[in-house]
Amino acid sequence: MDLFLYGTLCHIPLLRVVLGREPEVLPAVLPDHAVFWSDIGAWPVLRQGGAGAEGLLLTGLSADEQARLDFYEAGFGYLTEAVVAHAAGTDRTALVYRPPTGAGVAAPWSLADWVHDWGAVAVATAGDMMALMGLRPAVDVARRYPLMLVRGASRLRASHTAPTSLRRTAGPGDVTVARFHQPYAHFFAVEEYDLTFRRFDGQHSPQINRAVFVSGDAVTVLPYDPLRDRVMLIEQFRAGPMGRGDPQPWLLEPIAGRVDPEETPEQAARREAVEEAGLALGAMEFIGSYYPSPGAKSEYIYSYLALCDLPDGVEGVFGVEGEAEDIRGHLVGFDQLMALVSSGEVNNGPLLLTALWLQRERGRLRSGAVNPR
Incomplete structure (x- = not known):
């Protein structure tokens, strides 16, 4: 037919x-x-x-x-x-x-x-x-399609790979997947692979099993007021520390969120700033993009610092209604930020990276600073 x-x-x-x-x-x-x-x-x-x-x-x-x-x-x-x-x-x-x-x-x-x-x-x-054909019912796959689009957009961004001046340049046949399995798929997904990879001696490794936690690309942005020399941190409950057994699962973080398939990382940062802190960001400084935990996670993060007007009183409690978000903002001076880093109270990877970047670039950002509005 x-x-x-x-x-x-x-x-x-x-x-x-x-x-x-x-x-x-x-x-x-x-x-x-x-x-x-x-x-x-x-x-x-x-x-x-x-x-x-x-x-x-x-x-x-x-x-x-x-x-x-x-x-x-x-x-x-x-x-x-x-x-x-x-x-x-x-x-x-x-x-x-x-x-x-x-x-x-x-x-x-x-x-x-x-x-x-x-x-x-x-x-x-x-x-x-x-x-996933033969592994999951079509209706289950269709139900996750919006989340799968996030992963599809991540694949496109991943195709523009970083340089390979020192590390190996991968070629066809360097990784061979013998079996693919998806034991879990909900908001996130877990994928299992039986695979071999080419070793540095040129031979293929024995077949190994590896699991990947799939969560899509994400963005972080730290609002910084160069005139007042302070940042906006957010605080919220996090399931990851709870699952680790951390008795303090409320973390200090930069503004963060998933990059939706129809937007760029910078657009996602500006959207998340409105949702999580009620802020309209000014000029944005790109810090870097990276895999936070490449041994098991596919997540790739784009980190920014944004110039912003942060007067007294802009902190509050924010979050998207219907997404169980309960997010509190904190205005923190630069010296206090670095003290929180030194004490270990800042234990969020992207915030640590961003704070150290700000420490390096702070003089440039403050020289000739004008109100970013």
Whole structure:
């Protein structure tokens, strides 16, 4: 059976990942239909009525390939039905994925706009989705799709890797994965790999098992007022120290949060500053980007310091309603900040790194400082 494709699956790089091969397609039209943006997200909705929905006719579809497409679509409630599409000058019976009953629509669909905003992230995420076929039900994978987009965006940023002037430059075949397993997937995920890697003597290691805690990329930003020579720290309860057995699980930190798939790390920092401290940040200084715990975590952090106006009284209690956030702000002078570092009360890695960076750059930031508003 042929398949009429519309919306995102007309993006050939995405279709190639989902299908598992180079697709054979023809330009096609589904009469008396139209395609719209969903009114709740960046995906297409097919509606009956209209001048005709433009798309592609996928031919030469095997049962296994149909199963791959079903896995990708069915978890979102898109199910197939037979239609008559027009392609290559003739009418042809084909399957089409119908959206869930009652799906709302917004503006007419634009594939070019979707590709510009979401195409690369969706392709990266599709690879992660298809790797779970046979391991997890499609509906469970679809339920985590927004979180998986965060991981897909992280993959794209990771592709712009740091230099390898001293360390090994990895090549094809240097790491071979024999088995992939995902024992846990909720807000975060845990992935297990049976793998071998190339040793420094040129031989491959014995097969080993490694687990990776997947949490996506994150950003931290420390607001600094160069005129008043003070910073804004935030304090909140953290489950990690609690799980370690730390009797003091409230930590002093910079403002921090996950980088969403549609934003840059700097945009995420500015958003988080509003959510966690009610602050509009001024000019931002990039400190560095790094893996905080590469032995087990995929998390990659972008750290910044931001110039900011921090008068008395701006501290308070903040957090996004509905996310169980309870975040208290503290105005802290530079000398007190460094005393907290020395005493060990600052025991958050990004804040330690940022405080030491500020210690080095403080003179430059304060020389000729003006009100950053």
